Every structure is written in structure tokens, then in C-alpha cells.
Amino acid sequence: MKTVDIVERIEGEAKLVCQWEKNKISDVRVEFLNFRGFEYILKGKAPLDALVYTPRICGICGQAHLKATVEALEQIYKNHNEELIITNKAKLLREVGLNIEIIDSHIKWFYMFIMPDVVKFSNNDYSEYKALKGKKWLEASACASEVIKVLAIIGGQWPHTSYMIPGGVVSDPTLLDLTTMQNYIDYGIKFFENNLVGMEIENYLSFNEAEDLYKVKADLKDFITLSFENGFEKIGKSYNRHLVLGSSLSFEEGKINKKLIKNIDFENIEELSLNTFNIDKSKNSKDAYTWSKSALYANNFYETGPLSRTLVQNRKFISSVHKHYKDSMFTRVMARMDELGFLLKKTKELIKRVDISEDSFIKPKISINEFKHGLAEVAVEACRGSLYHEVEIEDGKISKYDVITPTVWNLGPGIDGKLSTSQKAIIGTNSIEKAKLILRSFDVCSVCTTH
């Protein structure tokens, strides 16, 4: 039997086409049917223009795209032995901006995208989680709006800002600005303490074993209870291979395929389009069914995202949860919420480290347009996982711009008989509702996946 289901309440929508055998999903296709063509649009543009275009690939992770673009352009300088000086202050302001975007996204994801579906599994009254009306939904929305102001103060607006430029950032916050930013973060920390985990953040962050799950209170406890009632710790397991391409003051790069290896080599990244539609229709392969491409590292599918980051960094609590429940839907959600706590604290520290007497921007000695040829590959960690940008310039114009988003790693089509990460996680599930939850646990974003 074949069924077709639509997964909405993500950015855009995904089509889930399932084959059923003996009441279990025996095969699945995740289809993304919306395409804009950013890589084609960027071709022929002036390199600095990319700073305006790429953040608009996605309304929820635009900062990550901006940071990837700016670092790629700086990489081009470096490859010409024209290394730019980026002050600590500029580096910190960039990372604070990106972290805030991740924080914002995690809050909304839990309350707006995961919980409304999770509570449907219970007969008890969870109407406080109701979309658009429930108290918890509204409080989460308010909190996200407060926290994102940290980014608005240095970026001018959110979504879609372009405050980073090669050489630094354009903004120059005052001490008052920095204090205001900390106040907004404190609002987020209070929310985390009072609404999400029901205890002081320090207390929560000192957890180091799976048994600590039973100490969690408040809304996250609702999730944990509902998960164990419905066996969410048993569903959604994939290859248990993890990849973190970007490193920063907050994250470490590395990969786990049985064992942890801290070195990442971009040479191993491969992007394939066997099952992907082609913009030139006559070149469509007969197997094409989605606009997403497939991404492989060293010839394997890997998962990317908060769970992978936690494991590569070996943060104790979730690593222990993971030992018990592997890469299940449950572990994935827990890892994302754990990262929320981790980043709130981390980002507050980063803001404290900003020294306002430093320069925000140091002008590059030459214009990027003067390079006849340039090539750069960079990766940053976005809310949903590793984001990779590859830029080539020829005679002062972009000749190639390739973007591999986190969702392509997790949700792109499998190829050559190899299942992709999310396919592998969904196959074997016995209900479509659970299949949708598993899909959501990867934090689906259709517009990023196809760009």
C-alpha cells in the first residue's frame, strides 16, 4: 500500500510518500517541491552582493548564511595571502548574532513545531500548548521575540540583516547596548528556568547522566513523560553517524562513525543530484522526485544538528541519554533543548567578553573585485546543523556559488540504494503520526533544503 501525506507547520511543506508492508513503513520518500534557484541567481553577481542575497535563503537561519558568506569572502583574501585582521570584538559580535538566532529557533521549534504534535498522543488536557492560542505557545513566542532583540541591537533587524562584512561588522555597540543585550538574554534564561526545565540553569547544566532525566521539571518534563508513554525513545533511529563541519567558540568540528575523529576535511564532501529535479527539464533523470540534493561525507550519509554537536563535544548529560536511547526521536529533541540551555549561558559569556575599545571593522587593503580568481569553502553551525558554502570568483564576479544546508544532510534523498539519514530513521515505523514526528525531529525547513 502506498500513502501520501503532507507535513506542514514547517517552513514550506514536505510530502511524505510511504510504502506500507504489514502495517509498517517499508519505504519512504521525502519530497520537497518548492524551488527558487539561489545558486543560479548568485552567478555573475558582485561578490559583496552575496551578503544581501544569501541571508534571504531562509527566514529563520539567515544569520548562518550571512556568516558563511562573509567568512567565505574572507577566505578568498587569505588564499591570496592578503589575510584580513578581524578583531576579537567583531568575531564575538558575529558569533553572538548567530547563537541568538539558534536560541530563537530552538525555543520556537519546541513550542510551535514539536509539542503541538506530541500532545496529540495523549488524552489528557494539554490545551496550554495549543497553537496560536495556548498560554505556553504565546509565552514562547513572546520569549523568542525578546531574545531576538539581542541580535536586532547589533544587526539592525531580524530576520534578514547584513551587518557582517569582510573585515568585521558595521555595528559599534555602546556599553549600554551590551547591557541591554544581556538583559534580553536574561529574559531567555528566566524562561528556560521557569518554563522549560523548572530549575536554575546552573543546576540543569550540571546534569551528567541519563538518570538526571527524572529531575527535569516543567514543560520539558511533559515532553519526557509523553515520550516514555509512547515509546519515542525507541523510534527514529538512523545510522548513528554524526557530523559537525563548523567550529567556533561555541562548537567543535568532528565526526562520529563508530569512533570520534576531530579532523574534518572538506575534500570528503560530495553533493549528488541523482534524484533531484533539474532546472533544465530535458536533463531530468527518471528517478527525480524532489528539489533537494543529497550530501555525503566520505561516501556515507551523516546526521548533523544539535545531537551531533553535543556528541562531538561530549557534553555529559545528552551523551549519557544517547548511550541509553541512541539517535532516537527522543534523544534528538532532548539534545536540541539541551543546546538551548548551553547556548544561553555561553552567549551571555561571549557578550561579556566584548571589548568596546576595539575596532569593529578594519578595512581590507584591496577590494575583493581585484582578484582575478578565488575559491573558498567554509562551514558554520546553523540551528539545524552544518551549513557549507563554496564560492568561486572569476574576474571579480561570482562564477559559482554552492550551498549545502543542514537539512540537505538530514533530509535529502537517498541514492544508489543507500537510504538517507531521515529515510533510515522513518522506515519501520508503524504509524504515520510517528513518522511525521520523526521527520520533525530533524527540524525540517523546506526552503533551506531546496534553496
Place this chain on the structure above:
Amino acid sequence: MVDSQEMVKKVFTQNSARIDTNKGDAYYNSLFEKAKERLKALRAQPALKDIDMMEVVESEGVNRRDFMKWASATTATLMLPPMFTPLVAEATELMNRVPVIWIELQDCAGNSEAILRSSTPTVDDLLFDVLSLEFHHTLMAASGHQAEHQLEDAMHHFKGKYLLFVEGAIPTALNGQYGTIGPSGETFQEHLARLSKDAAAVVAVGTCATYGGVPAAAPNPTGAVGVMDLVKGKPVINIPACPANPANMVGVVLHYVLTGQVPELDSLLRPKFAFGYRIHDNCERRAHFDAGEFVEEWGDIGAQNNFCLYKVGCKGPMTFNNCSIIRYNEGANWPIGVGRGCIGCSEPDFWDKYAYERPMADANIKAPTGGVEKTVDEFGLGLLTATTIGIGVHAVASAVAGKRTVHSEDEE
């Protein structure tokens, strides 16, 4: 932090407000009577959503006085005389009588995100609690087939009455195959046609829905166009910008609730209350522009002193929008506030015309349209020409100023 509501009011009520919207007492008196009738009729209708605005307002800790302050600022934003304030206040309570269906096409969800940004305890956000949002692809509770039914229901039930908000462009190349939606695989173009058919009016939100936006950037691989290129025979209201400002979305709905009509529009179908003047007119750095004090490059002394950003590419002088007053993220800030310069995101073709690389003085920029609408466009063009002449003088002045700066640094 600046109180943006207060700022709005100040700007719109000062005598020198640039756009002359005073249509005379006779006009306003008749509009006033009409609005009163309209609100009476609305009040007689059943609420679509049983949320009481005043209850929400109070439960969020906004007192009656603050609420009225908000109402008077909003009246000013809508370019109506102060006597409309009580009616605006009343209209907010009746927003739950107007059904809204919100769809997303070829988008990045940035405008939906921007709405979520409009948060407590400002009244704008509360409005979204009260507003009868009958369908929103990303935010609603339902999904899958259930969502599909909800949409059908809303369309059927509110036939001819709902406001259709559209976020995202519409791909037209390859028979629309670059974007399909729902179980039947309807193209975005078909979807828009089906939903706009019985809408009272269509509101295009964000630059993608209005002019095609970034997806329509050269070479426009998917043949992206805006709503007004496809929807005919029906009022279309454009709220461009990338992202559109939630305050303007609220303004459009309020105006509709109040008068049953679409607000006055310019030739690009933008409400004049929001797009009737330029960023430059109310920019906080304007005094520096007039004094010839410019940021010559990011990070310089000028940047540290918040000088004008014209020479690093600010497009404020040719961009019609109200973000210099409303700002973003509830007034937290706006691009020029952090020294980035305006990229003209509410103008057609901003993606190809106004992007970073080309400071305005060198760009081959024409006024947004040669259309029928006079005041705004000619006004813009006229000032622009004046500006372009002005820059010559300023450039010399600031070059001298620049030298002085370098000199004094040397001495230190």
C-alpha cells in the same frame, strides 16, 4: 530605548510632515460617519473568535491609558485626524470579525517570522491574538489533510469576506512546476487563483509577494512574479520590504476594519500611510547628511559618530518606507541604526538595483515608476535630483573634513 509609538505620533502630527494628506474637513467628517456605521454593523456580527481585545490587553498588563496612547499613535500612522482615535480603539476590538487567510508560496518565511517578532506587551502583537487568523500554513495547529479541510472550510464559510495575505513570489516558468502545494500538487499559481477568487482583498506581504523579490533576481530562473502580476479584478494591497514591517500589516487590517475599504495606495499599490515618504525624510542621521558629514568607510571616525551612510551605499534617499520611524523588532533597532545603510528593500528590483556594491551616487537609478500616481513618485524624483546635485558639494566638504580628522590623529 526610543518609544517608537511616540515617535510615530510626533512625526505624523508635526506641521512639516512631508506628505500632505489633509483632504479637508468635509472628507474626514463623511469618513467618520461612514466608519461609525461600519463599526456598528461589525459589532452586530458574531465574533469569529471569542477573544475579547480589552481582556487580552488588560491581562497582558497594558492599562487603558497606554492602550489609548497606542490608539492615538496608530491613528496618526494611518494618517487620520485625532478625532478618529476612539474609532481606532473600537476597531481593534472588532478585529475578530474579519477573517484572515495567510498562505506561503515561494518564500523564506521571513515575514511570518517578522509577525512572530511582534510580541507582548505591545498592542500590535495582541492584535494578532485577536485577529481571526483562520489559516496560517506555518503557525496553525492542524497539518496535512486536516489543514487542507480547514482551508476549504474557511474559504467556503467566509466567501467574499476574508482578507487573503500572501507571502512569497509565484513561479511561472515550466508551467509553475517550481512550486506545488498540497496533496493534489496544485501549482502556486493555481493555488493563488483559487484562493484569491473569493477574497475581499489580497494583501501581498513582503517584497517577494509584491514584486517577485529575490527569487526574481536575474536571471530569474523560476520566472518568479508578484501577486499583482497575476491577480486581476480585485483590490490588491502591497506591503513590500524584506521583511515587511508587522506594524504595516496591522495598519492595513485596521484600516479595513475601520472603513471597509483598502487604504489609499500609490502607483505601486502600497498604502501611502506607510510608503508615502522616504527613509531619508525621517532618518536619525539626516542632520549629518545636511551637514555634509559622511561615513567614508565602515569603522572610521564618522561611523563611530553615527554620520550619514550615503557614501557607503545607503539607499534611504530613494526608498519609500516607514522603518525610519517604526523601526524593527518592536522598535529595538533598524539597519541604519547599526550603521549598515538602507538597501532599498521595499523598492521594486532592489535585489538587482540597490544591492551593496553600488553606492547610490554611481548607480543608474530611476524613480520607482513612471506610472499614473503623481505626488509620491514625482516628489521622490524631484528630491532625488536635488540630492544628486547636493552630493557634489557634500563630497568636497566631507573630503576636507576627512583630512582634518586624519591630521588630528597624526598630532596625537
